[in-house]
Amino acid sequence: MLYSIKQMAQMSGVSTRTLRYYDEIHLLEPAKINEAGYRFYSTVEVDRLQQILFYRELNFKLSDIQKILASENQSIQSILHTHYDALVEKRHHIDSLIKAVEHTIAYHKGEIEMSNEEKFAAFKKKRVEENESMFGEEIREKYGTETVDEANKSWMQMSEESYKEMQEVERELIERLKQFNQQTDQQVEDAKQIVMLHKEWLQYSWSTYSSEAHKGLAEMYIADERFTQYYDEKAGVGAARLLRDSILAYA
Amino acid sequence: MLYSIKQMAQMSGVSTRTLRYYDEIHLLEPAKINEAGYRFYSTVEVDRLQQILFYRELNFKLSDIQKILASENQSIQSILHTHYDALVEKRHHIDSLIKAVEHTIAYHKGEIEMSNEEKFAAFKKKRVEENESMFGEEIREKYGTETVDEANKSWMQMSEESYKEMQEVERELIERLKQFNQQTDQQVEDAKQIVMLHKEWLQYSWSTYSSEAHKGLAEMYIADERFTQYYDEKAGVGAARLLRDSILAYA
DNA sequence: ATAAAGGTTTACGTTGCGTAAAGGTCAAGA
DNA sequence: TCTTGACCTTTACGCAACGTAAACCTTTAT
Numbered sequence: 001m002l003y004s005i006k007q008m009a010q011m012s013g014v015s016t017r018t019l020r021y022y023d024e025i026h027l028l029e030p031a032k033i034n035e036a037g038y039r040f041y042s043t044v045e046v047d048r049l050q051q052i053l054f055y056r057e058l059n060f061k062l063s064d065i066q067k068i069l070a071s072e073n074q075s076i077q078s079i080l081h082t083h084y085d086a087l088v089e090k091r092h093h094i095d096s097l098i099k100a101v102e103h104t105i106a107y108h109k110g111e112i113e114m115s116n117e118e119k120f121a122a123f124k125k126k127r128v129e130e131n132e133s134m135f136g137e138e139i140r141e142k143y144g145t146e147t148v149d150e151a152n153k154s155w156m157q158m159s160e161e162s163y164k165e166m167q168e169v170e171r172e173l174i175e176r177l178k179q180f181n182q183q184t185d186q187q188v189e190d191a192k193q194i195v196m197l198h199k200e201w202l203q204y205s206w207s208t209y210s211s212e213a214h215k216g217l218a219e220m221y222i223a224d225e226r227f228t229q230y231y232d233e234k235a236g237v238g239a240a241r242l243l244r245d246s247i248l249a250y251a
Numbered sequence: 252m253l254y255s256i257k258q259m260a261q262m263s264g265v266s267t268r269t270l271r272y273y274d275e276i277h278l279l280e281p282a283k284i285n286e287a288g289y290r291f292y293s294t295v296e297v298d299r300l301q302q303i304l305f306y307r308e309l310n311f312k313l314s315d316i317q318k319i320l321a322s323e324n325q326s327i328q329s330i331l332h333t334h335y336d337a338l339v340e341k342r343h344h345i346d347s348l349i350k351a352v353e354h355t356i357a358y359h360k361g362e363i364e365m366s367n368e369e370k371f372a373a374f375k376k377k378r379v380e381e382n383e384s385m386f387g388e389e390i391r392e393k394y395g396t397e398t399v400d401e402a403n404k405s406w407m408q409m410s411e412e413s414y415k416e417m418q419e420v421e422r423e424l425i426e427r428l429k430q431f432n433q434q435t436d437q438q439v440e441d442a443k444q445i446v447m448l449h450k451e452w453l454q455y456s457w458s459t460y461s462s463e464a465h466k467g468l469a470e471m472y473i474a475d476e477r478f479t480q481y482y483d484e485k486a487g488v489g490a491a492r493l494l495r496d497s498i499l500a501y502a
Numbered sequence: 503a504t505a506a507a508g509g510t511t512t513a514c515g516t517t518g519c520g521t522a523a524a525g526g527t528c529a530a531g532a
Numbered sequence: 533t534c535t536t537g538a539c540c541t542t543t544a545c546g547c548a549a550c551g552t553a554a555a556c557c558t559t560t561a562t
Contacts, residue, residue, distance in 0.1 A: 004508080004509085005508090005509075006507095006508065006509085015550080015551080016508095016509090017549095017550060017551065017552085018549080018550065018551095020510090020511095020550095021549070021550060025549095036509070036510075036557075036558055036559085037509075037510050037511085037557090037558095038508090038509055038510080038558080038559090039509085039510095061548080061549095062548080062549075063548090084349065084353065088349065091342060091346065091349065095342070255539080255540085256539090256540075257538095257539070257540085266519080266520080267539095267540090268518095268519065268520065268521085269518080269519065269520095271541090271542090272518070272519060276518095287526075287527055287528085287540075287541080288526085288527095288540075288541055288542085289527080289528095289539090289540055289541080290540085290541095307518095312517075312518095313517080313518070314517095
């Protein structure tokens with residue numbers, strides 16, 4: 001039983017273009033090609049296509065699918081694991097992003113004046129009001145609005161939690177920095193721990209941490225007087241520069 | 252305070268190429284450009300870039316981000332919250348992907364690989380039946396992941412049936428092996444039954460069984476410490492070696 | 503016989519940059 | 533002051549995984 005390219009396409013749900021492309025990259029070649037150049041596929045190719053589609057739905061790259069299908073049994077393990085690791089890392093990344101958004105939301109509520117409870121109460125209220133009125137129809141449709149209300153309750157709790165965590169980390173950072181700034185005999189270990197704390201704090205709002213970016217931010221701490229002022233005020237004069245130097249040295 | 256393109260890049264973690272590209276498509280234009288053509292950014296652009304990156308992480312297309320930022324007269328809160336919801340949804344999606352890969356890995360673990368026919372039989376069947384209905388619909392095509400998840404899920408359930416049977420057999424195998432391992436007076440008959448159970452279990456995934464292959468697998472059980480660990484953990488220290496010896500003797 | 507339906511290759515468009523290539527600009531040290 | 537060397541510029545090709553014509557040939561059905 002031979003299938004034409006269109007029959008194949010309809011059976012599997014892909015386009016004929018896709019099938020020709022898979023032929024072109026030697027991922028899935030027709031069983032036969034007639035005199036006129038028409039492609040014909042047998043059940044063997046149907047099976048193979050199912051496998052391809054299966055892995056494709058798992059977001060494997062076609063080149064990886066090539067390898068998977070080519071390797072009888074050996075490197076398939078490592079490929080799967082590599083992919084698995086990538087996925088897990090991706091999830092971590094998203095987790096940190098979620099924290100970042102939570103943090104940003106909290107931050108934009110004005111961190112100084114209101115208490116946390118007031119802050120979140122107000123936010124909650126406002127959010128319910130504003131829920132519907134923001135994007136254009138087009139974008140809303142595209143990215144889906146059905147699940148918008150689902151995560152609400154758990155999110156309220158989570159965001160308040162992580163916000164408090166973050167504040168706690170910063171409090172400790174300031175404390176340490178203050179002490180460190182007053183010490184006549186400054187130890188390397190203390191500096192390192194301060195940098196670690198700062199990194200930890202940073203990661204509440206930074207999705208992707210890199211030493212480079214960390215140092216870049218450190219430079220900004222003295223380049224931008226708003227930051228200098230902030231740290232000097234909280235942890236004593238010179239604290240901002242001390243923090244910067246520590247980061248540059250140990251981040 | 253103006254930042255050079257490199258400072259911007261380091262602060263935000265993107266490449267200078269990206270910044271030039273964003274300038275090119277008018278997504279993020281520098282605050283100033285000097286006589287030499289150098290780009291300089293202010294804190295306004297830093298903020299905007301952060302927003303851009305937020306949406307980018309959510310797989311928004313840059314053209315859509317354009318629109319979003321343009322219509323951002325509304326409240327930041329709403330946008331942030333939409334970020335959050337989308338992130339949560341994305342995490343769900345990745346979770347399902349992780350499970351799917353885990354599942355696939357499970358089949359491959361210990362060479363208990365299902366044949367492709369078994370593996371995709373259900374998947375293929377459903378495909379052929381449902382033909383158009385799965386991928387043909389455009390609604391869920393672009394960003395909707397529900398369909399994909401469902402497809403995976405249905406496949407998973409089908410395979411899970413036989414998978415559960417397998418697990419049941421394995422459970423019994425482990426149980427027997429555990430008891431056998433604790434006995435001071437080990438009977439040949441017990442060993443034989445364990446080997447039979449193991450064979451039965453194997454045949455869920457091996458279409459063609461051979462004593463040779465069985466013994467080969469047994470050797471691997473102590474050659475690969477993951478398997479050694481697996482059986483020793485489940486059935487007591489020494490269980491892996493016991494299983495191997497039994498297989499070598501009676502398979 | 504004619505038209506509709508389906509097939510072919512060729513090739514450019516898409517998205518979001520990476521990566522040279524070929525070359526100006528600027529701050530700093532000898 | 534002059535020369536590095538780091539940093540900046542534009543131009544332009546390359547990538548994945550196809551979509552989408554264009555221009556044309558083959559098969560099938562009436």
